[in-house]
Amino acid sequence: MRKEIKILAAIAVVVVIAAIVGANYYRSSIQSERITAGNNTNKQAATTANAEQLVRPDSPTLGAADAPVTIVEFLDPECESCAAFSPIVKKILKEYEGKIRFVVRYMPLHPNSLSAATFTEAAGEQGKYWQAQEMLFQKQPEWGTKHGPSPGAPADINALFKKYAAELGLDTSKMDSAFAQNKYAAKLERDKKDGQSLGVRQTPTFFVNGRRLARLGESDLKALIDEELK
Amino acid sequence: MNPAGNLQENKLTDALPYLAWFIALIATVGSLFFSEVMQLPPCVLCWYQRIAMYPLVVIIGVGIITLDNRMKYYALPLGLIGLAISIYHNLLYYGLIPESITPCTEGISCTSRQIEWLGFITIPLMALAAFVGVSLCLLFYKSKEIEK
Numbered sequence: 001m002r003k004e005i006k007i008l009a010a011i012a013v014v015v016v017i018a019a020i021v022g023a024n025y026y027r028s029s030i031q032s033e034r035i036t037a038g039n040n041t042n043k044q045a046a047t048t049a050n051a052e053q054l055v056r057p058d059s060p061t062l063g064a065a066d067a068p069v070t071i072v073e074f075l076d077p078e079c080e081s082c083a084a085f086s087p088i089v090k091k092i093l094k095e096y097e098g099k100i101r102f103v104v105r106y107m108p109l110h111p112n113s114l115s116a117a118t119f120t121e122a123a124g125e126q127g128k129y130w131q132a133q134e135m136l137f138q139k140q141p142e143w144g145t146k147h148g149p150s151p152g153a154p155a156d157i158n159a160l161f162k163k164y165a166a167e168l169g170l171d172t173s174k175m176d177s178a179f180a181q182n183k184y185a186a187k188l189e190r191d192k193k194d195g196q197s198l199g200v201r202q203t204p205t206f207f208v209n210g211r212r213l214a215r216l217g218e219s220d221l222k223a224l225i226d227e228e229l230k
Numbered sequence: 231m232n233p234a235g236n237l238q239e240n241k242l243t244d245a246l247p248y249l250a251w252f253i254a255l256i257a258t259v260g261s262l263f264f265s266e267v268m269q270l271p272p273c274v275l276c277w278y279q280r281i282a283m284y285p286l287v288v289i290i291g292v293g294i295i296t297l298d299n300r301m302k303y304y305a306l307p308l309g310l311i312g313l314a315i316s317i318y319h320n321l322l323y324y325g326l327i328p329e330s331i332t333p334c335t336e337g338i339s340c341t342s343r344q345i346e347w348l349g350f351i352t353i354p355l356m357a358l359a360a361f362v363g364v365s366l367c368l369l370f371y372k373s374k375e376i377e378k
Contacts, residue, residue, distance in 0.1 A: 004295050011252055019259045023267040201269055 027214035035210035053194040060104040060129050067101040069228045072207040074107040074195045077116035078144050079203040083137035088218045106191040107203045111145045112157050119161040122178035126170050247294050250367035254286035257360035270344045275319040282312030306368045313361040323354045
């Protein structure tokens with residue numbers, strides 16, 4: 001190999017290794033920060049981030065309140081990664097059954113997110129929150145906003161959601177009034193504000209016992225849960 | 231000039247492409263670190279600067295390996311374009327141009343401060359330093375062709 005190539009390769013290897021080490025270090029430092037009650041751990045938002053903003057009493061929840069691990073997911077029903085990751089969440093919840101309390105928070109970032117969240121919340125009042133969520137994730141290609149030049153979302157998204165409500169066997173008049181009154185606007189707005197002050201910039205974002213999952217992935221999420229179970 | 235001094239000067243100028251390449255590499259890896267690891271969203275102007283910066287790693291690198299004396303003329307325009315965008319970005323960022331005329335509409339504002347190390351080291355400032363560094367290295371690099 002010529003001298004020039006050797007020099008460039010050596011520098012490149014050093015820089016890339018430094019970047020990988022740095023990335024791992026950064027991620028573990030993110031995950032070592034914990035949001036706890038009355039204890040401000042997020043330095044940048046020292047005055048705001050706390051446990052109260054992580055879990056609100058009216059947030060959709062699965063599992064026992066005294067489970068050793070609380071997982072909070074900030075999600076957007078219209079987010080494709082959330083839909084793709086949702087089977088993994090379900091699998092993990094099953095695998096760790098009894099050890100996890102799972103809480104859903106909204107981070108509505110897409111054009112139809114608010115309607116979709118209204119749909120799941122209204123279904124939740126009728127006891128079918130998780131079915132509604134699963135349905136929306138599965139049918140996301142049908143109702144979600146399309147990227148790029150395409151006909152776009154159906155003109156009346158709420159009408160489509162009413163159809164879904166009927167399919168789920170929900171009381172459609174209650175669904176109607178939820179949409180008409182924009183019943184959950186305040187709750188969704190609060191969730192979004194909480195997410196922002198907790199530093200949530202993307203969906204899905206997971207917190208495991210107040211520790212933010214630094215990299216989205218099944219093994220990373222499990223590793224964090226296992227650490228908390230130790 | 232005496233031969234020894236000439237030789238030393240040659241050595242220095244020979245190192246300049248490596249330095250330029252190293253700066254471009256650090257800037258590339260660093261900006262990817264900010265966006266992919268630290269998940270800081272890049273603003274529109276950051277993207278334009280990335281467009282100028284990322285190819286520099288390849289162009290200067292290939293120029294060094296193939297001993298291409300014309301490398302400077304390929305790389306310098308990119309460096310100067312990036313420098314111009316970076317100067318504009320910094321003027322906006324530090325409020326020397328009012329934000330109302332920024333082209334930043336999508337995602338994050340070009341003036342929102344995401345990092346402030348030691349109280350003054352910000353991402354646009356690092357980008358500016360990188361473009362200045364690369365451009366100066368290339369400007370002062372006398373390709374052998376010209377010397378002859």
